[in-house]
Amino acid sequence: MNERMIFPVVAAALVDSAGRVLLQQRPAGKPLAGLWEFPGGKVERGESPEAALIRELAEELEISVASDALTPAGFATEMLPDRHLLLMLYVVREWQGEARPHAATALRWEQPADMASLPMPPADPPLVRQLAACLAWDAAGIRRSAAALPDASPA
Numbered sequence: 001m002n003e004r005m006i007f008p009v010v011a012a013a014l015v016d017s018a019g020r021v022l023l024q025q026r027p028a029g030k031p032l033a034g035l036w037e038f039p040g041g042k043v044e045r046g047e048s049p050e051a052a053l054i055r056e057l058a059e060e061l062e063i064s065v066a067s068d069a070l071t072p073a074g075f076a077t078e079m080l081p082d083r084h085l086l087l088m089l090y091v092v093r094e095w096q097g098e099a100r101p102h103a104a105t106a107l108r109w110e111q112p113a114d115m116a117s118l119p120m121p122p123a124d125p126p127l128v129r130q131l132a133a134c135l136a137w138d139a140a141g142i143r144r145s146a147a148a149l150p151d152a153s154p155a
């Protein structure tokens with residue numbers, strides 16, 4: 001049996017007040033160069049996904065994000081030749097600093113509905129669909145009102 005290790009990667013959908021989401025372009029010399037991706041990167045050994053994402057956002061965009069500003073939005077998987085990519089996406093609506101392309105060739109803000117026409121890594125289209133659903137839920141207030149549901153944990 002060909003057993004592949006899980007390769008955990010975290011990514012952020014930074015959402016601005018107009019509902020647009022930040023994408024960055026992968027630089028020349030990296031795999032998938034030129035494609036548009038969500039900012040983020042590999043989870044290092046011993047690191048939590050949230051700590052990894054906060055670190056990556058500081059390194060790549062020079063912004064500061066608090067852990068309680070990270071809301072899970074979805075995940076995607078892709079079988080790679082030697083590993084199995086697990087890509088976890090978080091929605092981020094609050095951060096400090098102005099995003100600058102420290103590691104990327106360029107940045108752009110896009111509505112999720114407009115991302116289908118952009119070249120993105122193969123694992124990303126399912127994430128874009130989950131993100132669009134998440135943001136639509138937020139806009140309809142469904143996620144906020146879910147907090148008012150009765151607690152289903154055992155008594």
Ligand SMILES: Nc1nc2c([nH]c(=O)n2[C@@H]2O[C@H](COP(=O)(O)OP(=O)(O)OP(=O)(O)O)[C@@H](O)[C@H]2O)c(=O)[nH]1
Nearest residue numbers: 009010011032037038039040041042087121122123124
């Ligand atoms: N950040 C990010 N990575 C993605 C996305 N989609 C996707 O398949 N990946 C993959 O996840 C992996 C992340 O690796 P990376 O090279 O960007 O990570 P990193 O920032 O830690 O890089 P480094 O090793 O240069 O420090 C790559 O294999 C990349 O192709 C995405 O939307 N955002």
